[in-house]
Amino acid sequence: MEYAFEGRAKRTTFILMGIGLLSIILGFFGGDHAGNRVWTSIFISGFFFFGVGLTGTFFLALQYAAESGWPTVLKRIFEGVAAYLPIGAITLLVVFAVASAHLMDFHLYHWMDHDLYDPASPKYDEIIAHKEPYLNLPFWWIRTLAYLGLYVWFTMLFRKRSLMEDGVIEDPKRYYNKNKTLAAIFLVIFGYTSVTASWDWVMSIDTHWFSTIFGWYIFSGMWISGLVMMTLLVIYLRSKGLMEFVNESHMHDMGKWVFAISFLWTYLFFCQFMLYWYSDIPEEVMYFQARINDYSWLFWGTFLINFIFPMLLLMSKDAKRNPGFLVFVGVIIFFGHWMDVFMIITPGVMKDHGTIGLVEIGTFLGFLGLFLHVVLNALSKRSLLAKGHPMLEESLHHHIN
């Protein structure tokens, strides 16, 4: 049951991190807009993997609040993914600090330009000036620190109590019930903050534009990426012969989650697009215009890839139980959702200069290496089976058709 993080796996994560570091350093010598491009690509990958880690905590809380028994054998995987959250929070903080100080030619948030709020300045922007009570630097930083602090704090609390469960044999339900209360509180907080955080961190890049469904759209993208990552980790550990207690029914259920949340994401993507397309009001469609005019392949490509692959390939029961299918679809849509984050963030920062080149791919690989290093390291610290969980027996005998 114990996973040892060493040898080839450890070397691979270091190589990936090396590639990432190299492409970031070389990226700064990339001529015009080099600093902006490199920092944007750090923000894209940093935010994407932060979302994957956050899904770990969210999904864990969801299982506690729903009192679901089946995923108990997978619980350590959810916790392992969530272990990336503190590192992910630090990366975001570094990016935000650089963006706030406008260092290295990095202008992530248009509204952070003070002249926009000054009526005497030629750059004065009435629409943005009206948003000042919400979009101003001190309040934005307070919110950011609050979100990150809350997420990391809840993650650590879940982990601590989950490990306590392991030690206590007589009364494991006590910690379980405590975690259940915690999960309910977390889900309420997460429900609000995931929406406002996506406004603050992502939507405010395109400062003039707003969308009420945006928070869910970002959240569903995170959720599906996180689910794919968890499924792939389980398949990897099973292939090592370490998670024999995970049976086909558990894989089938994870496959169903990937299938279902892919549809949720597609639904929200299309909802957001269709309403703006239909009404065709200039101040509303500029977000789509920036993407469809300059990034049309990326815009429609992400939508179709992330919709069609899971829909057609994961529809049947046999496919959901087949690790080969899950890995194939999983790898494609994992990268597909990274491209989605790229498509959301880049046009607002880089205008039409954005490309998916060596810098972006390299940074993605670097963050993948960092993520896997932290997560696999966390998984190797404890037994892969949550022994003290009161619903363990139910989960071990999980059987569905």
Next chain:
Amino acid sequence: MSKAIYALYNDDEVMVDGAKSILSKNIRIKDVYSPFPVHGLENILGIKWTRLAITAFLYGLTALALALIGLWFFMIKDWPMNIGGKPNNFLYQNLPAFIPITFEFTVLCAAHGMAITYLIRNRTLPGMKARNPHPRTTDDHFCIEIDRAENAGMSDDEIRTVLQETNPVEIFEK
């Protein structure tokens, strides 16, 4: 002579154990009647996986095509509709407006087609004659059906002896 012998049980676990012991004596079970799905029974009886999902997919595909053809005819060909002043020479130009109705129609047809197929396949459409051997199999009893023709090598008494050992409430013929 009647076609089949039936054993009636008042508990699903007794019935599952009974089915296992009947099969171990090389007697073939034709069917089992139960008021609710019994977990794991399909594996014991060796029932093949349903193809209902495939029919649902085909119904959905048909509906998708029908909806798009219909919308193209109504909104583009027969009477071109002005949707927000957008060009409407081809279907794809107004496609986003047609997606919700296409989606709804696909779901409608897949769901209804699947439900009707299920009822026809089980011969349980409204008005059809009930085929369960005992009325209580729709309430709280479970019934194992053993077809005489399938077990031609066994005498009546042998089958009855095996059934009796599985603690049924009642054994009857029909």
